[in-house]
Amino acid sequence: MALAIMVLLTVSCKNETKPEVKTVEVAAEASKTIDPNATYAKAEFTIDGMTCEIGCAKTIEKKIAKMEGVKSATVDFDRKLAMVEYNEAKVTPTSLETTVTNVADIYKVSDMKTVEAFSTKN
Numbered sequence: 001m002a003l004a005i006m007v008l009l010t011v012s013c014k015n016e017t018k019p020e021v022k023t024v025e026v027a028a029e030a031s032k033t034i035d036p037n038a039t040y041a042k043a044e045f046t047i048d049g050m051t052c053e054i055g056c057a058k059t060i061e062k063k064i065a066k067m068e069g070v071k072s073a074t075v076d077f078d079r080k081l082a083m084v085e086y087n088e089a090k091v092t093p094t095s096l097e098t099t100v101t102n103v104a105d106i107y108k109v110s111d112m113k114t115v116e117a118f119s120t121k122n
Contacts, residue, residue, distance in 0.1 A: 038087040040071055042115050043096060046080050049106040053077040060103050067091060067099055074118075082109075083118040 050056035057077035064073035064082065069090025074083045084096060097109040 034071060035087060038069075038089060040085055041088050042083070042085050042118060043093060043112060044081060044083050044115050044119060045093075045096070045112040046110045047075065047082055047100055048080060048108045048110065049104070050075075050077055050080060056107075060100055060107065063099055063103050064096065067095070081119070 047057075047060060050060070057075040060082070061073050061075040064070055064075070064084055067073075067086070069087035071085040071087065072083075073085075075081070076083070082096075082100070084091075086096070093112045093114075097112065100107050100109050
């Protein structure tokens with residue numbers, strides 16, 4: 001029980017927004033190699049349980065983006081939608097779901113589907 005409370009406090013939103021320093025991430029992203037011979041797929045799925053954009057959506061987005069074989073990841077908090085482009089040889093829909101649910105138990109993935117192009121805001 002105490003662990004669940006600690007996790008919830010760790011990933012819950014803060015009322016104050018602080019600027020994020022992205023220099024380390026940019027360097028890590030720059031070193032990520034994209035395999036030109038790989039077959040990339042695009043997946044969209046719903047993430048339920050998010051309560052805020054910075055503490056939830058951006059945290060999940062960063063975790064997915066850091067996965068080996070992920071080319072791009074975007075989590076749209078307003079639409080509860082994740083859009084991920086990934087190397088089919090290294091990433092599976094199951095591994096995407098596991099990454100999201102490992103961030104916190106409150107996140108649930110549904111409506112996982114492979115798409116030709118990401119949906120746009122209506």
